[in-house]
Amino acid sequence: EADIYQTPRYLVIGTGKKITLECSQTMGHDKMYWYQQDPGMELHLIHYSYGVNSTEKGDLSSESTVSRIRTEHFPLTLESARPSHTSQYLCASSEFRASGNTIYFGEGSWLTVV
Amino acid sequence: GESVGLHLPTLSVQEGDNSIINCAYSNSASDYFIWYKQESGKGPQFIIDIRSNMDKRQGQRVTVLLNKTVKHLSLQIAATQPGDSAVYFCAEKLGGGGNKLTFGTGTQLKVEL
Numbered sequence: 001e002a003d004i005y006q007t008p009r010y011l012v013i014g015t016g017k018k019i020t021l022e023c024s025q026t027m028g029h030d031k032m033y034w035y036q037q038d039p040g041m042e043l044h045l046i047h048y049s050y051g052v053n054s055t056e057k058g059d060l061s062s063e064s065t066v067s068r069i070r071t072e073h074f075p076l077t078l079e080s081a082r083p084s085h086t087s088q089y090l091c092a093s094s095e096f097r098a099s100g101n102t103i104y105f106g107e108g109s110w111l112t113v114v
Numbered sequence: 115g116e117s118v119g120l121h122l123p124t125l126s127v128q129e130g131d132n133s134i135i136n137c138a139y140s141n142s143a144s145d146y147f148i149w150y151k152q153e154s155g156k157g158p159q160f161i162i163d164i165r166s167n168m169d170k171r172q173g174q175r176v177t178v179l180l181n182k183t184v185k186h187l188s189l190q191i192a193a194t195q196p197g198d199s200a201v202y203f204c205a206e207k208l209g210g211g212g213n214k215l216t217f218g219t220g221t222q223l224k225v226e227l
Contacts, residue, residue, distance in 0.1 A: 006157075033214075040122050042203065043158070043217040059214070090157050102148065103205075103215055105157035 003027055006091050006106040013081055013113055021076045021109045023091030032074040033092040033103065036060060043090060049074055081113040122201060124222040133191040135221045137204035142185060144216075145209035149178060149189045152220065153200045161189070161202075166209070191223075199225045 004025040013019055025032065030051045035043040035058075045058030049068040063085070064078050074093075078085055088110050094103040127133045139147065145166040150158035164171045164178045164187075171178050177190040187204050201220040208214070 035217075040201075040220075042219050043205075045214055045216075048214065059216070092157075102160055102163055104160060105150075108155075108157045110155075 004091060004093055004104055004106040006089075006109050008109060009107060010110045011112070013111070015082055015113055017081050017113075019078045019081050019111065021089050021091075021111070023074045023076070023106060024072050025074075025093040025104075026072060027093065027095065027104075028071065029093035029095050029104075030071065031094040032068065033094070034058070034064075034066060034074070034076050035090040035092060035105075036062065037088045037090055037108075039088070047076065081111075083113045086111060086113050122220055122222045124224060126224045126226055127194050129194060129196060129225055129227050131194055133189075133194045133198070133223060135189045135191075135202050135223065137187040137189075137218050137221075139185050139187055139204065139206045139218065140216070141206060141208060142182070143209050144206035146207040147178070147180060147187055148205045148207075148215065149176075149187075150203045150205060150217075151198075151200045152203060158203060194223075194225050196225050196227065199223055 007022045032049045034047040036046050037043045044060035046062040047066040049055050055066050064076050066076050088108045090108045091106045092103045148163045149161040152158045162173045162178050169180050175192045179188045203220045204218045205215040
């Protein structure tokens, strides 16, 4: 079982508020990711990082931003939340295995913007 | 009214039967594949992986089969249990470096007692 933690798990906020979703991993993984998932749908990569001070946009355009100042920490920020941002946000990190790079996920943060 | 985005393919099996969940992947250049299990309200959990130089890999009660000719992946679960009820996703990684995974549409597995 992977040690990757997300807070908050559930959040309801008003339109226009700033929100930061926290993600921490204690495994020393260099690579970290944020995925967005709507109910019953597939996961879409919105941000990833290959190490400290490295951040890249994912395949799905997102108005959120990320930072990677420490290896273990990869927070995601929405400067001004909108109802269209309502979704589940999943943080992940990866390690190298003999068979490939396996990505481990946190429990997710459910964001509802009203 | 109809709910958007909640029409996952569903597989219903009897407890104790074997389950086979299928996935068609999109890119012939993908060299690594993973099956994830996602229970309601939780993040995806790693089940088993396979590299493209293999066509079969077995774990505890699970087997993944890879057919590169038709770009098809399957997950077989032996003696399915109620705790196996979840949504199952396959994911593929393009070859050539990088670690980004592309996820397929999940399959809802329902285990009936």
